[in-house]
Amino acid sequence: MILLGTGDPLNEERAQSCLAVPLAGNETMLVDASSGTVILRQLRDARIALEGIRHLFVTHRHFDHVDGLAPLLIALTAVPEASITVHATSATLGSLRELLALTIPGVEDWLGEKLLWHELSPGQHVQAGDAELTPFEVDHSIECVGFRVDQNGTAMTFAADTRPCENVVRYAKGVDLLLHEAYGLESGAEQAHTFGHSTAAEAGRAAREAGVGRLVLTHLRASRYADPDGLAAEAATAFGKQVTVARDLDAYGF
Numbered sequence: 001m002i003l004l005g006t007g008d009p010l011n012e013e014r015a016q017s018c019l020a021v022p023l024a025g026n027e028t029m030l031v032d033a034s035s036g037t038v039i040l041r042q043l044r045d046a047r048i049a050l051e052g053i054r055h056l057f058v059t060h061r062h063f064d065h066v067d068g069l070a071p072l073l074i075a076l077t078a079v080p081e082a083s084i085t086v087h088a089t090s091a092t093l094g095s096l097r098e099l100l101a102l103t104i105p106g107v108e109d110w111l112g113e114k115l116l117w118h119e120l121s122p123g124q125h126v127q128a129g130d131a132e133l134t135p136f137e138v139d140h141s142i143e144c145v146g147f148r149v150d151q152n153g154t155a156m157t158f159a160a161d162t163r164p165c166e167n168v169v170r171y172a173k174g175v176d177l178l179l180h181e182a183y184g185l186e187s188g189a190e191q192a193h194t195f196g197h198s199t200a201a202e203a204g205r206a207a208r209e210a211g212v213g214r215l216v217l218t219h220l221r222a223s224r225y226a227d228p229d230g231l232a233a234e235a236a237t238a239f240g241k242q243v244t245v246a247r248d249l250d251a252y253g254f
């Protein structure tokens with residue numbers, strides 16, 4: 001898995017949420033689309049070929065997760081071999097199509113059969129190449145899902161944007177890697193929850209309860225607001241193991 005974007009909506013030090021999972025046959029699936037043309041820069045820097053991107057799974061409609069959709073789709077119109085399916089739950093899928101209709105009318109026609117839409121139902125598996133994804137509801141301020149990804153006998157869970165939530169623990173049970181957001185330190189828990197997010201310690205507790213192999217923190221605010229070392233330390237105390245703070249373009253096995 002390659003993390004293309006690890007920053008929160010206002011973090012100018014990092015790209016916004018996007019991760020890539022390589023699939024068999026030189027294909028790629030993406031989860032979330034970052035915040036604009038930055039997705040194209042990150043794909044280029046990670047050497048991910050546009051023609052191999054077969055799937056985009058979207059957690060929710062906040063701009064830091066979906067604003068790269070229009071640039072990505074327009075870039076794909078120029079790629080003859082392109083073929084992409086966009087997966088999201090019903091309300092999110094509707095919002096994505098409205099966003100495109102408002103900001104780049106006609107793009108669905110330009111792509112024609114290269115673009116498919118697929119509605120996700122929480123709890124129901126979806127096959128994407130040689131990976132199986134299971135979306136699950138989380139507790140954000142709007143409709144939002146996390147994903148468990150099973151591939152080649154190993155598994156990872158992406159908790160998406162969420163307050164502490166039982167479903168994260170349930171769908172991360174025993175996975176090799178939990179990728180969890182971290183808004184800030186425990187001292188700022190109230191603010192984190194108000195905005196629909198978790199503290200680093202809460203990510204650590206979820207990782208411990210689920211018994212995951214490794215915890216990686218993502219969706220980070222700029223370092224002047226949330227020091228990555230401080231987040232890692234609080235999360236590690238709660239988890240009982242070392243914790244990694246994600247960096248853009250880092251790759252993680254699972």
Ligand SMILES: [Zn+2]
Pocket residue numbers: 060062140161
């Ligand atoms: Zn969000």
Ligand SMILES: [Zn+2]
Pocket residue numbers: 008009017062064065161219
């Ligand atoms: Zn977000």
